[in-house]
Amino acid sequence: xxxxxxxxxxxxxxxxxxxxxxxxxxxxxxxxxxxxxxxxxxxxxxxxxxxxxxxxxxxxxxxxxxxxxxxxxxxxxxxxxxxxxxxxxxxxxxxxxxxxxxxxxxxxxxxxxxxxxxxxxxxxxxxxxxxxxxxxxxxxxxxxxxxxxxxxxxxxxxxxxxxxxxxxxxxxxxxxxxxxxxxxxxxxxxxxxxxxxxxxxxxxxxxxxxxxxxxxxxxx
Numbered sequence: 641x642x643x644x645x646x647x648x649x650x651x652x653x654x655x656x657x658x659x660x661x662x663x664x665x666x667x668x669x670x671x672x673x674x675x676x677x678x679x680x681x682x683x684x685x686x687x688x689x690x691x692x693x694x695x696x697x698x699x700x701x702x703x704x705x706x707x708x709x710x711x712x713x714x715x716x717x718x719x720x721x722x723x724x725x726x727x728x729x730x731x732x733x734x735x736x737x738x739x740x741x742x743x744x745x746x747x748x749x750x751x752x753x754x755x756x757x758x759x760x761x762x763x764x765x766x767x768x769x770x771x772x773x774x775x776x777x778x779x780x781x782x783x784x785x786x787x788x789x790x791x792x793x794x795x796x797x798x799x800x801x802x803x804x805x806x807x808x809x810x811x812x813x814x815x816x817x818x819x820x821x822x823x824x825x826x827x828x829x830x831x832x833x834x835x836x837x838x839x840x841x842x843x844x845x846x847x848x849x850x851x852x853x854x855x856x857x858x859x860x
Contacts, residue, residue: 649749650802660803669744669803670695670724674772678702679721682713693722694768700796701764702752711792715754722748722796730826733810734819740806742825748801752794758785764793775851 646652652659660666679688689710694701700722704711714720729742755764762783769777783791810823832855835848 646802647749647800650747650800652802652804655804658804658806660805661801662803665803665805666746666798666801667695669726669746670700670798671771672744673724673726676700676702676722676724678710678714679723680710680713680718682709682718692768692772693724694764694771695798696764696767698798700748700798701755701767701793702796703765703768703791703793706790706792708792711794714752714794715792717751717753719749719751720796726830727828728807729828731806731810732823732826734812734816734821734823738810738812738816740810742806742808744803744805746801746803748796748798750796750798750800752796755793755795758788761788761791761793764795765791773851773855775849775854779849779851 646659646661650661674692674694675690676693677688677690679686681687687710691702691704691710702711702714702722706712723745725743725745727741727743731740731742733739755761765783766777769780809825812823835852837846
């Protein structure tokens with residue numbers, strides 16, 4: 641369940657004990673989120689763009705408007721860096737220097753390729769939809785041919801990647817443990833709220849779908 645030996649680009653050099661290169665860990669982090677940041681360079685100018693994604697097997701799917709400069713650029717085979725971060729807590733140390741955060745993160749490097757064909761593109765969009773709200777895809781109208789033409793989907797092989805994780809309490813200088821200062825962790829978590837219906841929602845659709853109730857329970 642591990643990638644090949646980490647490359648010089650993905651090897652964790654700063655605090656290497658926090659690094660993890662197993663597919664189990666990397667995919668677990670990817671599957672727990674649905675928003676990534678995509679970094680790339682155009683004519684010497686770097687950009688980092690947040691976007692939704694979905695994972696199926698060893699492939700990460702990105703999607704957006706066919707007119708998107710980011711997707712048009714990535715489709716040209718440029719090198720990209722995709723990151724995903726889950727923030728689990730603020731670590732409050734006795735000294736300002738040793739404050740930190742508990743987190744789980746993934747960095748992926750590679751080149752994306754366009755997903756062609758209506759069937760392949762529709763399946764990739766299903767993957768993205770199910771990543772964000774499992775169960776939603778089966779309830780909604782599927783994309784029309786015109787909508788598929790207006791949508792770009794890219795596939796990024798998850799082949800060069802690493803995870804980095806911090807857990808646990810603060811680590812202070814030994815002499816600082818005697819300071820009269822509260823120290824510990826302030827936990828953080830992404831949490832869903834109560835669904836807010838569309839003002840134009842048909843009254844016969846007023847009942848909150850079971851898949852949304854499951855999503856709420858999962859996050860609680």
